[in-house]
Amino acid sequence: LCYRHPPKSWACFQWLRPSIESGAEKHSGGSLSTAPEKPSIEHKELEIEPSIPENTPSIPKTEIQLPIITKADPPLSNHNAKADLDRKAMPPPPPPFQKQLPLRNPQAPVPTFTVGNGSANNDGQEEDDEEPSAPSFPAMNSAQRAAGGVSGPPRLNAYPQSSPGLMAPPTRSPLPNRGPPGGSSSLSSSLAPPPTHTSIPAKPRRKVLLTPGHSPLDWARLSSSPTANLRGLPADTPYIRVPPSLLKQYTGRKGKDAWTVLGGKVYNISPYVPYHPGGGPELLKAAGRDGTKLFGEVHPWVNWEGMLEPCLVGIVVEEGDKRGESTLDDMD
Numbered sequence: 001l002c003y004r005h006p007p008k009s010w011a012c013f014q015w016l017r018p019s020i021e022s023g024a025e026k027h028s029g030g031s032l033s034t035a036p037e038k039p040s041i042e043h044k045e046l047e048i049e050p051s052i053p054e055n056t057p058s059i060p061k062t063e064i065q066l067p068i069i070t071k072a073d074p075p076l077s078n079h080n081a082k083a084d085l086d087r088k089a090m091p092p093p094p095p096p097f098q099k100q101l102p103l104r105n106p107q108a109p110v111p112t113f114t115v116g117n118g119s120a121n122n123d124g125q126e127e128d129d130e131e132p133s134a135p136s137f138p139a140m141n142s143a144q145r146a147a148g149g150v151s152g153p154p155r156l157n158a159y160p161q162s163s164p165g166l167m168a169p170p171t172r173s174p175l176p177n178r179g180p181p182g183g184s185s186s187l188s189s190s191l192a193p194p195p196t197h198t199s200i201p202a203k204p205r206r207k208v209l210l211t212p213g214h215s216p217l218d219w220a221r222l223s224s225s226p227t228a229n230l231r232g233l234p235a236d237t238p239y240i241r242v243p244p245s246l247l248k249q250y251t252g253r254k255g256k257d258a259w260t261v262l263g264g265k266v267y268n269i270s271p272y273v274p275y276h277p278g279g280g281p282e283l284l285k286a287a288g289r290d291g292t293k294l295f296g297e298v299h300p301w302v303n304w305e306g307m308l309e310p311c312l313v314g315i316v317v318e319e320g321d322k323r324g325e326s327t328l329d330d331m332d
């Protein structure tokens with residue numbers, strides 16, 4: 001302000017100038033005995049004026065015009081008139097600082113933006129020199145922009161008007177869709193995991209509902225009991241050699257136990273039938289014959305040796321092997 005309007009050009013000084021000049025004349029007259037009426041003001045003014053450099057850029061005096069008093073204006077008087085003149089001579093105060101968004105259409109005070117016409121500018125130039133660029137949200141490479149679903153600023157209403165880019169409101173039914181995974185509505189269930197997160201197994205799992213007291217834990221408890229006789233043979237019976245003809249007799253029918261062969265060892269699987277997670281019938285498919293291949297096709301990860309150790313009957317031998325009863329020590 002002082003740069004553009006130096007004190008030299010202030011209107012109040014214009015008003016004071018006649019008195020200053022007259023004061024100067026008094027001083028130049030050399031009458032030291034005559035005391036000025038306003039010595040402090042006049043001397044101050046006389047000191048200020050020479051301190052302003054002559055080459056200071058200033059508005060020419062012709063530009064500083066006192067307001068022309070027309071007939072319509074009320075008559076100015078004394079202090080109020082001077083204050084008015086001073087106020088009019090001063091430039092208007094700057095507006096309060098605020099960042100102005102470039103609004104192209106004054107009819108629409110809320111900024112809106114559209115996607116898809118390629119007008120978005122992202123080269124980092126000044127905003128004032130460019131067209132109004134798209135807002136920074138959502139991001140330029142976001143899925144929202146790619147889907148074309150952005151047509152305006154975020155809305156607070158839950159269900160906006162139907163628009164081709166917006167998701168339709170969910171259809172609600174009186175009961176939640178919580179059917180079993182294997183039910184008829186499993187494909188359309190909203191609780192079903194998305195197909196990309198799980199791989200559909202080649203074979204559906206065939207676990208059965210075990211009767212109470214026949215969980216795997218119950219079997220572990222039973223099989224670890226030293227008093228339980230799970231072999232189906234009289235106590236203290238040594239391990240026996242089992243030819244195929246003998247194995248065939250133990251199919252689990254006609255009141256006999258079910259034996260099977262896993263890895264060359266013969267097991268009595270009858271006690272395990274109610275504990276088998278795949279169901280009794282499935283287990284009994286291996287009864288009376290070698291079930292090693294069958295077992296490996298279904299669950300090769302199962303530790304059958306540890307689970308069926310107390311059910312071990314003996315070993316399988318060739319037909320016609322007449323070496324009689326033998327123990328596992330003989331096999332080793």
Ligand code: HEM
Binds near residue numbers: 207295298299
């Ligand atoms: C003979 C000794 C066997 C033992 C000790 C045994 C043990 C088991 C065990 C522990 C499971 C649960 C596996 C798991 O949860 O991952 C199971 C499941 C099953 N087992 Fe066996 N099993 C035997 C024989 C067999 C045989 C011979 C068959 C079929 C012919 C069979 C068919 C099944 C089936 C279909 C399942 C259900 C698999 C699934 O959950 O998808 N098992 N068995």
